[in-house]
Amino acid sequence: MKNIVELKDVSKLYDETVALGGIDLVIKKNEFVTLLGPSGCGKTTTLRLIGGFEQPTTGSIFFDDVDITNVPPHKRKVNTVFQRYALFSHLNVFENVAFGLRIKKLSENAIVEKVDKMLSLVNLSGFEKRDINSLSGGQQQRVAIARALVNEPEVLLLDEPLAALDLKLRREMQHELKNMQQQLGITFVFVTHDQEEALSMSDTVVVMQDGEIQQIGSPVDIYNEPINSFVADFIGESNIVDGIMLEDRLVDFAGSRFECVDSGFGKNELVDVVIRPEDLVLIPAEKAKLTGVVRSVNFLGVHYEMIIEAKDGARWLVHSTIMEPVGTEVGLGLEPMDIHIMKKVG
Ligand SMILES: Nc1ncnc2c1ncn2[C@@H]1O[C@H](COP(=O)(O)OP(=O)(O)OP(=O)(O)O)[C@@H](O)[C@H]1O
Ligand SMILES: [Mg+2]
Incomplete structure (x- = not known):
């Protein structure tokens, strides 16, 4: 697939703040790309640079292999759904969505057809005449999505477009957005700090x-x-503990030695050992290298979430469809392939 947007060594400084270090990023045509990370990590800044609302401090931005670093926003084939979706409060729902089409001077018939289709896509048919201020946050968010999509941009930038929706509507809109992206053949650059949303859509x-x-x-x-x-x-809640890589495929953590599948670390290198909660299995304490006492149990609908406190004070998060009551001593079993060895960060 062809590259559509490319960032080369792009950084953004605000006075002392480094909002973005020198990042390199290639986005392919029709790709659904998600920028994921904690608050303040530079997601919105990246979108604003692609949209042309900010100038990079260093580096260049390309669109279809043409340098657009100095091209103003309205000349880029990009539309944005902003984190704070700036709707026109003096216009009704229909006119908000129609706005870009009117600027392009489309015929009234074409405008009505396109706006109707978009409003039905975002589940807002019948809301045409409603005042923007009379809508709920989630409805406003869907108007903002319709308003951006109706222009059929080649690239759509979406900054946390589903944040104001309740869980059920959010799930529905995730599916709808994904369908629209595939049907319309538009490249999506989507921002979220919700890892599940990122994994399921992108x-x-x-x-x-x-x-x-x-x-x-x-x-x-x-x-x-x-x-x-x-x-x-x-990306997923994980247990992360300090370990020592004794040799290839042998790691020491939590007071015991474990077989693992990783190699290529230095002898006795200090590492992070990462174990996912769903990979820890409750077994009888006498059969386990890892043991502890159940400190809390939460039922989360599909599985239980338990905290098991080991003698060394480590607290292991465990997801399991079976549970043991608080206070029980349990063992934790795990397979070599479920032990992930990572280089220490920094
Ligand atoms: N106009 C500005 N002036 C000064 N600092 C800014 C400006 N815009 C962003 N920053 C800083 O740059 C950093 C990155 O901000 P950005 O908005 O890109 O984060 P984000 O990943 O979108 O976060 P969130 O998930 O909270 O929206 C932050 O530390 C922020 O305070
Ligand atoms: Mg942001």
Whole structure:
């Protein structure tokens, strides 16, 4: 697939603040790319640079292999749904969505047809005449999405477009957005700090922290092969403990030696050992190298979430469909392939 947007060594400084270090990012045509990371990591800044609302301090931005670093926003084939969706409060729902089409001087018939189709896509048919201020936050958010999509941009930038929706509507809109993206053949650059949303919707996930890109990959790669403990922890709740890599495929942590599948570390190198809560299995304490006492049990609908406190004070998070009551001593079993060894960050 062809590249559509490319950032080359792009940084953004605000006085002392480094909002974005020098990042390199390639976005392919028709790709659904998600920027994922904690608050303040530079997601919005990246979108604003692609949209042309900010100038990079260093580096260049390309669109279809043409340098657009100095091209103003309205001349870029990009539309944005902002984090604070700036709707026109003096216009009704229909006119908000129609706004871009009127500027393009489309015929009234074409405008009505396109706006109707969009409003039905975002589940707002019948809301045409409603005042923007009379809508709920979630409805306003969907108007903002319709208003951007109706212009059929080549690239759509979406900054946390589903944040104001309740969980059920959010799930529905996730599916709808994904369908629209595929049907319309538009490249989506989507921002969220919700890891589940990122994993379920994207072709490619870009994990960011402190203005730097930590990892770029498919959802499966990012989940199964996180590059460091930051990504592992951010992508799914994980147990992360200090370990020592004794030799290839042998690691020492929590007072015992465990077989693992990783190699290529230095002898006795200090490492982060990452174990996902769903990979820890409750077994009888006498059969386990890892043991502890159940300190809390939460039922989360599909599984129990338990905290098991070991003698060394470590608290292991465990997800399991069976549970043991608080106070019980239990063992934790795990397979070599479920022990993920990561280089220490920094
Ligand atoms: N106009 C500005 N002036 C000064 N600092 C700014 C400006 N815009 C952003 N920053 C800083 O740059 C950093 C990155 O901000 P950005 O808005 O890109 O984060 P974000 O990842 O979108 O966070 P959130 O999830 O909270 O929206 C932050 O530390 C922020 O305070
Ligand atoms: Mg933001």
